Amino acid sequence: MAEAVPAEERLFSLVLALVASEYGLTKAEILSSVQGYRQRYRRGQDNATLERQFERDKDDVRDLGVPLETIESPTEPGNNQLLRYRIAKGAYDLPADVQFSSSEMTLLGLAAEVWREGSLSNESRRAILKLRSLGVDVDDSTIGYAPRIRVREPAFDTLSDAINRRVAVRFDYLKPGAEGSSRRFVEPRALVKHESRWHLVGLDRDRRASRTFLLSRIVGDVTKTRTVFEAPDGDPAREALAELERVFAAHPVEIDVVRGSDAERRLETRVIGDGLESAAGRPTGAGPRRLRIGSTDLELLADEIASYGPEARVVSPARLRAAVIDRLTRVLADHRGPVRQGGDS
Amino acid sequence: MTTAPFGAQDRLAFLLSLVPYLLDRGTVAVTEAAAHFGVDEDEVRSAIRLIAVSGIPGETDSYGPDDLFDIDWDALEIDDRIELTHAVAIDDSPRFSAREAAALLAGLQYLSALPENHGSESIATLSRKLATGASSTPSPVAVATRAASEALGPIRRGLTERRQVEFDYRDARGAVEHRIVDPLRIDSEDQSWYLRAWDHSRDAVRTFRVDRMDSVSVSDRPSLGDGSDIRLPDSLFQGTPDDLTVVLCATPSALPLLGDFVPDGSRPGKSMDGMVRVSVRVGHFHALKRAVCGLPALVTVESPEEAREAVAGWAEQGLAQYSDGGRG
Known part of the structure; x- marks a missing residue:
């Protein structure tokens, strides 16, 4: 085969051809004339491989935010051979009033840098390339900052892709307190990070109700299905965060913490209601300090409080208190006495 | 920062971004363009060579000279400078994709926790502009934040003004000690904030949790070095030989x-x-x-x-x- 046109050259040529063409091009016109396709096009013969290539390229181009549209033939709607493909320049160009100052550019650069793992790091890198095309220089006011949002959960990328393509997903979910995991069939709506944990909000199709899932409790791989769903109304991410905040405030927990301890410093940021105190206004006094904090997940909170050992004591609710006692008892049993033999070590 | 190598989609994004930049600049050195976009110089050279032979299919299904981009080849080969002498089809910056906009929006949401951005109008304005600049509604990704520690204020000032910073630090053992440091970098992981600094009492780089600090103040004494001779690894905590x-x-x-x-x-x-x-x-x-x-x-x-x-x-x-x- 003589053809050695790199993928980016084919994609670039496709974009140029579709922007330049006022009325759009048919698939046959694209495959026979555009650089990267034309070299492999065989007139009057089967071009199925090339057509599949074009389908994938269309997705790749659209993924980059290039508005590649499909126009039906006015005389013969439904005839795929007459479908025309086009990129409207007005929808392609960044609107003229979207401009950024040097300091805004700097802040956006830092916003992009918080993603250092997972697919969003690629997305933000491309966004930065596009921003740089505006030619504005960045200042150095954020030098010395290296903020990061963790994306450790392997399910994140597949879910983010599924949300974008609006396809339902299946996964095994381990509900706290349940014996084993259960298979879920979900229309994914939004990914939100709340209290340093990633949550998926979606419509559980079997239960016909909106559910919130912790990504860390998804067991194994997430599978995309062929079931496509309609884009939900409103702003699902904002609504999901508001709902988590509501749950958080509705489940108060009372904890006594040792003053000056890690437990105090980390839990006091979650104080709710009257107990709201800034770090500067931290009350002084002897003995432990009682905090009233919000919570969304008692099991995970129990893990966290167990890690504080003698620095934190649960006052209420009783379920949390029992859960912490269980955990500490288990850790003590596992670490005092002979090493539990379970393997080949 | 470590980044994955460019794939075909990244290259396409770069090509679409490079064209309007070059049209705007007129003529620019390869080194300058590479620095501006934060990419390798070779990436710029191969992109410009590709742009120079690209264009739109003409009337006869072939690419005629007027249908192609053109560059000043001498300037590139001799002076390592780029000048687009003819452009076709595109001349403006492309819009953001839904996910690109979402990544930046959620990043900004996260940065709004910093003391200097608290209640800042500019973050709200920026967010609106990003949404306007996306070709479809930004993807539903959001990050809830609580205001980060006020102690970041003086630390940040010490860092930018290159002054020493002092604080009482409660270490993992629970012991409190006064520390004097040259701040090098503020790191974070979600809601935890860290300062990496040259610790004068240890004569070594140390990582401090900001929420274990008390009575943080900026000193009048300048930092001893500018930190440029110290390479900070990506992971926050390193082992030492006597571990x-x-x-x-x-x-x-x-x-x-x-x-x-x-x-x-x-x-x-x-x-x-x-x-x-x-x-x-x-x-x-x-x-x-x-x-x-x-x-x-x-x-x-x-x-x-x-x-x-x-x-x-x-x-x-x-x-x-x-x-x-x-x-x-």
Whole structure:
């Protein structure tokens, strides 16, 4: 085969051809004339491989935010051979009033840098390339900052892709307190990070109700299905965060913490209601300090409080208190006495 | 920062971004364009060579000279400078995709926790502009934040004004000590903020948790160096040669939860029972005992005995608080 046109050259040529063409091009016109396709096009013969290539390229181009549209033939709607493909320049160009100052550019650069793992790091890198095309220089006011949002959960990328393509997903979910995991069939709506944990909000199709899932409790791989769903109304991410905040405030927990301890410093940021105190206004006094904090997940909170050992004591609710006692008892049993033999070590 | 190599989509994004930049600049050195976009110079050269032979199919299904981009080849070959002399089809910056806009929006949401951005109008304005600049509604990704510690204010000032910073620091053992440091970098992981700094009492780079600091102030004394001679590794905590080796037994799913204890890329061996055994190096047991108590049944310390006892003791002291009838 003589053809050695790199993928980016084919994609670039496709974009140029579709922007330049006022009325759009048919698939046959694209495959026979555009650089990267034309070299492999065989007139009057089967071009199925090339057509599949074009389908994938269309997705790749659209993924980059290039508005590649499909126009039906006015005389013969439904005839795929007459479908025309086009990129409207007005929808392609960044609107003229979207401009950024040097300091805004700097802040956006830092916003992009918080993603250092997972697919969003690629997305933000491309966004930065596009921003740089505006030619504005960045200042150095954020030098010395290296903020990061963790994306450790392997399910994140597949879910983010599924949300974008609006396809339902299946996964095994381990509900706290349940014996084993259960298979879920979900229309994914939004990914939100709340209290340093990633949550998926979606419509559980079997239960016909909106559910919130912790990504860390998804067991194994997430599978995309062929079931496509309609884009939900409103702003699902904002609504999901508001709902988590509501749950958080509705489940108060009372904890006594040792003053000056890690437990105090980390839990006091979650104080709710009257107990709201800034770090500067931290009350002084002897003995432990009682905090009233919000919570969304008692099991995970129990893990966290167990890690504080003698620095934190649960006052209420009783379920949390029992859960912490269980955990500490288990850790003590596992670490005092002979090493539990379970393997080949 | 480590980044994955460019794929075909990244290259396309770069090509579409490079054209309007070059049209705007007129003529620019390869080095300058590379620095501006934060890419390799070779990436710029190969992109410009590709642009120079690209264009739109003409009337006769072939690419005529007027249908192609053109560049000043002499300027490129001799002076390593770029000048677009003819452009076709595109001349403006492309819009953001839904996910690109979402990544930046959620990033901004996160940065709004910083003291200097608290209640800042500019973040709200920027967010609106990003949404306007996207070709479709930004993807639903959001990050909830609570205001980060006010202590970041003086730390930040020390960093930018290159002054020493002082504070009382409560270490993992619980001991409080006054520290004087040259701030090097502010790191964060979600809601935890860290300062990496040259610690004058230790004569070494140390990582401090900002929420363990009290009475933070900027000193009149300048930082001794500008920090440019110190290379900070990506991971926040590093082992030291006199560290202790601890063997942990963990369920595979718990490994990521151990975070910086288990260095990235370490490949622990799996045993018959499905558990993995991993050796980690720690300076002391104080952070380890907390981590292990927070992962009951998922992680167990196997050796040495001192580490097992440190964990057991921590759990026991925790339990003792509930001896007034908490048990049972």
